Each structure stands twice: as structure tokens, then as C-alpha cells.
Amino acid sequence: MPQVKSYDGSKDILDHLESFKTLMHLQGVPDTIMCRAFPTTLKGPAKIWFSRLTLNSISAFKELSAQFASHFIGGQRYKKSTACLLNIKQREDETLRSYITCFNKEALSIDEADDKILVAAFTNGLQKAKFLFSL
Incomplete structure (x- = not known):
């Protein structure tokens, strides 16, 4: 089974999120487990950001990914023409x-x-x- 590379906040955030979601959906993982599994794909500043979230403040993976993306949007790759x-x-x-x-x-x-x-x-x-x- 493919693995998601760790994300440290410096690469393309959307690519990381899509890779993670694809792998989780492929395995039929429910939303709550996705929220719990997501921090295992983080390292460095991204892991620190996650650890500072208030306990039980996220109710769905969609909400988690939106907050994550808005925080690390600077690492998003620009589209080339x-x-x-x-x-x-x-x-x-x-x-x-x-x-x-x-x-x-x-x-x-x-x-x-x-x-x-x-x-x-x-x-x-x-x-x-x-x-x-x-x-």
C-alpha cells in the first residue's frame, strides 16, 4: 500500500492533502479516523501547528483540512503556464x-x-x- 510522505510546511499543501485523502478513501477510512491519522503525516512546523489545536475543536476532516490549508497556504505551489x-x-x-x-x-x-x-x-x-x- 502506498504511503504519504511527511509534510513539514514547506511543500505544496494541496498535494499533501489530496494524497492523504486519496489513500484514506481507498482504504474506506471513516472521517473521524482520518482526523486522528492525519498528524502521523506531519513533521516539523506542521506537527507543532497540529499539536497546538484545541482538543475537540475539529468535528470533521473537511474542517481540519480547511484550517490546515489556510495556515500553510504559503507553501502552495504556483500553477505554471x-x-x-x-x-x-x-x-x-x-x-x-x-x-x-x-x-x-x-x-x-x-x-x-x-x-x-x-x-x-x-x-x-x-x-x-x-x-x-x-x-
Whole structure:
């Protein structure tokens, strides 16, 4: 069974919450148990924040996750647009394989990427002469 990595307050909070909820729902865990299990996924400042909550002040996981998200919203990742892919260029000494790996890594971090824009950005960043020579 997959495990949720510990959250310390510095990464994407929504990603952590979704990973936790998905794992709990997959196992059919009730809401009250989710509230009790959630602190086991926390460390550092996040664990300290949780320990300072008033006892019995949370009645549902939805309420817990809302308070948690509002407190740690600064760690939320910003959404990238496909325009950032236009900045990726194949370096003079970079192999085609390395450029493809780098481009794909960035492309996967974009939530709503259109295939036509991906292809245009990819070809725009290629060293044209090196690409034709490698074919």
C-alpha cells in the first residue's frame, strides 16, 4: 500500500492533502479516523501547528483540512503556464535525449497543457542543426 510522505510546511499543501485523502478513501477510512491519522503525516512546523489545536475543536476532516490549508497556504505551489516551456532551450553541448528529459519534466509540471503548444515549444527550443544531424 502506498504511503504519504511527511509534510513539514514547506511543500505544496494541496498535494499533501489530496494524497492523504486519496489513500484514506481507498482504504474506506471513516472521517473521524482520518482526523486522528492525519498528524502521523506531519513533521516539523506542521506537527507543532497540529499539536497546538484545541482538543475537540475539529468535528470533521473537511474542517481540519480547511484550517490546515489556510495556515500553510504559503507553501502552495504556483500553477505554471505553457508559456514557461518557451524558455527551455537545448544547450549547445546538450544531447537530444537530455533535452527531451528536461522538457518532459517541465511539461509534466503544467496542469493544463495543450498538445499543439507542447509540440511548438519543444521544436522552438531545439538546436535545429543538431536535430537534423542526429536524424
